[in-house]
Amino acid sequence: MWLGLAYCTGPVDAHGYRKTAVQSAQAALNAVRTGALAADAQLLDPYASTLLGDQLGAVAAAQEQLLAEPPPDSGTRNVRDQLLPLLNGSAVQLGDLAYAMSTGDLAAVRAHQEQLRRLGDQLDDFVERYR
Amino acid sequence: MNELYVSFHLLDRQIVDRDGLEVGKVDEVELGIDDRGAPYLAALLVGPQAFGPRISGWLGRLLTGLARRLRTDRSGPLRIPYDLVRQVDSAVELSVRRDLLREPELESWLREHLIGRIPGSAE
Amino acid sequence: MKKFLAFTLGILTAIGGFVDIGDLVASSLSGARFGLALAWVLVLGVIGICAYAEMAGRVVAITKRPVFDLVRERLGPRVALVNLVASYLVTLLTLAAELGGVALAIELVTSVSYLLWVPVVGFVLWVALWRVKFETLERIFGLLGLVLVVFVVALFRLPGHGPDLWHQALSPVPTPGENWNTYWYFAVSLFASALTPYEVFFFSSGGVEENWGPRQLPEMRVNVFIGFPLGGGLALALMAVSAEVFHPLDAQVTSLGQVALPAALALGRLGLAVAILGFFAATFGAAMETGLSAAYVVAQFFGWPWGKRLQPRRAARFHTVLLVSVLLGIVALMTTIDPIQLTEYMLVFSAVVLPLTYLPILVVANDRGYLGDHVNGRLANAVGVIFLVVIVAAAAAAIPLMIVTGAGG
Numbered sequence: 001m002w003l004g005l006a007y008c009t010g011p012v013d014a015h016g017y018r019k020t021a022v023q024s025a026q027a028a029l030n031a032v033r034t035g036a037l038a039a040d041a042q043l044l045d046p047y048a049s050t051l052l053g054d055q056l057g058a059v060a061a062a063q064e065q066l067l068a069e070p071p072p073d074s075g076t077r078n079v080r081d082q083l084l085p086l087l088n089g090s091a092v093q094l095g096d097l098a099y100a101m102s103t104g105d106l107a108a109v110r111a112h113q114e115q116l117r118r119l120g121d122q123l124d125d126f127v128e129r130y131r
Numbered sequence: 132m133n134e135l136y137v138s139f140h141l142l143d144r145q146i147v148d149r150d151g152l153e154v155g156k157v158d159e160v161e162l163g164i165d166d167r168g169a170p171y172l173a174a175l176l177v178g179p180q181a182f183g184p185r186i187s188g189w190l191g192r193l194l195t196g197l198a199r200r201l202r203t204d205r206s207g208p209l210r211i212p213y214d215l216v217r218q219v220d221s222a223v224e225l226s227v228r229r230d231l232l233r234e235p236e237l238e239s240w241l242r243e244h245l246i247g248r249i250p251g252s253a254e
Numbered sequence: 255m256k257k258f259l260a261f262t263l264g265i266l267t268a269i270g271g272f273v274d275i276g277d278l279v280a281s282s283l284s285g286a287r288f289g290l291a292l293a294w295v296l297v298l299g300v301i302g303i304c305a306y307a308e309m310a311g312r313v314v315a316i317t318k319r320p321v322f323d324l325v326r327e328r329l330g331p332r333v334a335l336v337n338l339v340a341s342y343l344v345t346l347l348t349l350a351a352e353l354g355g356v357a358l359a360i361e362l363v364t365s366v367s368y369l370l371w372v373p374v375v376g377f378v379l380w381v382a383l384w385r386v387k388f389e390t391l392e393r394i395f396g397l398l399g400l401v402l403v404v405f406v407v408a409l410f411r412l413p414g415h416g417p418d419l420w421h422q423a424l425s426p427v428p429t430p431g432e433n434w435n436t437y438w439y440f441a442v443s444l445f446a447s448a449l450t451p452y453e454v455f456f457f458s459s460g461g462v463e464e465n466w467g468p469r470q471l472p473e474m475r476v477n478v479f480i481g482f483p484l485g486g487g488l489a490l491a492l493m494a495v496s497a498e499v500f501h502p503l504d505a506q507v508t509s510l511g512q513v514a515l516p517a518a519l520a521l522g523r524l525g526l527a528v529a530i531l532g533f534f535a536a537t538f539g540a541a542m543e544t545g546l547s548a549a550y551v552v553a554q555f556f557g558w559p560w561g562k563r564l565q566p567r568r569a570a571r572f573h574t575v576l577l578v579s580v581l582l583g584i585v586a587l588m589t590t591i592d593p594i595q596l597t598e599y600m601l602v603f604s605a606v607v608l609p610l611t612y613l614p615i616l617v618v619a620n621d622r623g624y625l626g627d628h629v630n631g632r633l634a635n636a637v638g639v640i641f642l643v644v645i646v647a648a649a650a651a652a653i654p655l656m657i658v659t660g661a662g663g
Contacts (some may be wrong), residue, residue: 026506033505034512041515042522046365047530051511053365058508124504131431143327143334145319145557152568156326156557177557185331221317221324221624229559235571238558242570245577251385252566 012069017076018130020069021083024062025130028090029123031055031062032116035094038101039113045102052098059091083126089119145222146175146211148229155235157223158182158208175216175223178208178235209233261476265484267396268477272485273492274540275355276348276604278513278533279597280447281489283662284440285496286507288429289422293490295441299448300486302644304478305637306612309619309630310454311474314461317624321458323554324624325614337610338555342548344607345452346579347600349544350586353379354593355537358510362530369590376584379541383576388463388562395539402532405491408520412498419497431504439655439662442648443598446605448486449645452547454611459550463563468628495520509594545583549576598661605652608645616642 012020034055038048066087071077093115100108146154159181163173183195209232217226246252284292310321317324322341326334356375357368364371382391422429428437466474495516500507507513510533517529546562553560553572560572587593616638619630630638656662 027508030505030508033500033503034515037499037503037505037515037519041518041526043518044363044523044526047362047511047514047518047526049365050362051509051515054509054511120503127504128431143331145323145327152564153557153559182331186335187332190335221319238570241574242567246566246570246573249384249566254385254565 012072014072014076017069017071018079021066021076021079022127022130024066024087025083025123025126027062027065028059028087029120029127031058031094032090032120032123035097036113036116036120039097039109039116043101048101049098052094052101056091056094056098059087059094063087063091079130086119086123086126089115090123093119141172141175141219141223144219146177146225147222148225148232149217149227150229152229154211154225154229154232155209156182159185161210172213174213175211176208177211181208209235261473263393263397264473264477265481266400267393268481269396269484269488270399270402270535271392271396271539271543272482273399273402273488273532273536274348274447274450274543275352275537275593275597276447276450276601277489278355278492278510278536279594280440280444280601281493282496282507282513283598284444285493286500286505287432287440287662288437289497289501290419290494291422291426291429292437292441292444293423293493294426295444296448296486296490296493298644299445300483301637302445302641303448303453304482305634305641306449306454306615307457307478307482308475309615309634309638310458311461311466311478312471312628313615313618313625314458315466315468315471315474316626316628318462318467320455320462320550320554321615321618322455322551324618326555328617328621329614334555337614338551340607340610341451341455341551344600344603345455345544345548345551346582347586347596347603348450348452349541349548349579350583351593351597351600352537352541352544353580353583354587354596355510356534356541357587358593359530359533359537362511362514362533363527368593369588372587373584375538375541376580379538379545380577380580383542383545383562383580384566384573388460391539391542392460395535395542398535399532399539401528402488402492402536404517404521404525404528404532405488405495408517408525408529409491409494409498411520412495412516414498419494422497429501435655435659436662438651439659442605442652442655443601443662445644445648446601446608446652447489449608449612450601450604451607451611452544454615455547455550456543459547459554459561463561465563545576545580548579549573595661602652602656602661605648607649609642609649612642612645 035052038051066080066083071080093112097109097112097116100112141157141160144157146157148154155177157175158178159176160172161174161176162170165171179194179198183191183198185191186194211225211232215225215227217224281296313321313324325337329337353372353375354368357371360371360375361368428434461474492513496507496513499516499519500512514526514529514533518526549572550560552575558571559569561569566573618624620635622629
């Protein structure tokens with residue numbers, strides 16, 4: 001049993017890392033899709049800020065989850081390098097969307113919504129590729 | 132023998148007073164021996180000190196020990212003489228009101244120190 | 255005429271009071287992950303709770319005592335004590351989850367962190383339970399919960415994918431990209447959300463609070479057989495709107511805010527406000543029910559005087575357990591565990607405890623000593639036994655599925 005525990009708490013292997021990466025990507029995917037949907041709806045201000053705040057928190061958690069362990073080999077390093085910009089972009093776009101919605105800047109809302117949709121497609125591709 | 136069976140059949144049954152208010156469960160029965168040497172049902176016992184010993188193992192010992200430690204008068208479980216029982220169907224119905232019986236200490240203590248102190252407790 | 259109004263009021267209260275945080279979470283999460291492929295589980299769960307609630311209601315109406323009260327004499331003190339501990343702990347967990355749901359709903363309209371609301375909500379809950387009459391509480395929150403019908407309206411207002419949804423509902427298999435383990439994990443959670451233990455404790459104890467007798471049997475049956483399924487329909491609507499909005503995008507639901515989003519998309523600010531009001535009513539009402547249920551089961555096991563129908567002074571132990579339970583619920587939430595995750599765990603543990611709750615009901619409902627001629631007929635027993643098998647299967651599978659799927663992750 002001790003050996004089993006030692007195995008579980010040791011450094012992640014490539015398979016484990018990819019699994020973590022997929023979970024992070026899925027979490028970010030949920031967030032950007034929700035953000036893009038929210039941009040289409042008429043919302044109450046407190047609700048919008050809570051909702052987008054939650055999504056931003058989810059992306060931040062996904063980033064932390066991805067970066068918690070160093071990638072064990074070059075293949076997984078590649079995986080991380082693909083995903084990280086997507087996560088960062090998601091965080092930026094969600095934050096900017098929240099700001100645009102709070103100031104009522106419709107053009108900016110549309111622009112950020114489009115970016116979020118694009119990020120969503122890329123994250124969806126990532127999840128499909130490494131699931 | 133039949134009476135003994137009936138006694139144990141009463142165990143864990145709800146006891147209510149003549150107004151239908153809950154008094155407790157039949158946590159234990161007290162048997163007596165009559166002049167002919169036959170056992171009869173003398174009283175119903177209510178309270179954690181009666182109940183604890185019926186649970187085997189550490190949980191039972193814990194319950195009994197806790198109950199004994201918390202009582203200040205050390206008088207044992209509530210004892211209801213069987214002649215106060217009017218009838219037995221889905222519950223054991225007494226012929227007296229609850230107020231005439233000794234109130235469980237936990238109930239008095241909680242009423243005095245906690246529940247009774249909160250405004251509106253008499254409504 | 256007056257009787258008709260009373261009947262209608264009863265049904266409406268039953269419909270509005272059916273949904274709680276477990277239903278909100280299980281239905282919308284399942285809808286987002288699997289479309290309507292798990293709709294059949296909800297239907298199954300509703301049939302189960304109808305069958306067993308009717309039995310429990312019948313026991314109360316005839317014996318004037320709630321089922322849990324009879325468990326100790328029927329199963330013996332040792333088994334009943336295990337039952338008590340498990341039932342109390344799960345009900346406490348449910349109380350914490352409901353309190354969390356109320357706090358989250360308030361956060362959605364104030365954007366003040368839910369953690370700050372938890373103690374406030376807990377306090378208000380306790381005061382309501384202390385001062386307000388049982389029937390008043392039931393009526394208000396039952397009727398207010400009816401506003402969740404906004405999700406039925408939203409379902410029809412969203413750009414429809416009717417044929418797709420229907421097709422999903424008829425093919426009960428994991429959707430592309432999901433595996434069977436996750437499918438069954440969500441199935442167990444959904445099933446547990448319809449049959450959460452506190453529901454029967456509350457239903458049967460409520461029968462004593464409201465003084466049911468044999469004359470209330472028809473009314474009770476109408477509430478159960480019409481009210482509960484319609485209430486389940488509200489949960490189904492939640493699953494369907496989630497399936498419409500989130501599933502096609504591969505997006506999962508992880509927060510209460512997301513659960514409300516389809517209402518906003520379909521009906522704008524008004525729909526959103528109504529949806530959040532519905533969440534508040536459903537979770538606050540359920541918080542009251544679970545708080546009372548936690549105290550009911552302890553008091554009924556030990557034989558203490560219990561119930562809101564008594565002066566608190568005459569039921570000090572009961573009210574102490576109630577107070578302590580609400581406090582423990584607040585403490586559990588102040589550990590900052592995510593209330594949605596807490597709800598998911600609550601559903602898994604409820605599933606495990608289900609046999610302990612439902613087997614005694616089946617046993618007591620068949621006991622001529624308690625019910626005389628009102629014992630279960632052949633249909634009630636057939637349905638009861640089938641469901642007991644399903645319940646045992648769900649209970650056995652719950653924890654393994656949770657471990658294997660990482661709680662649905």
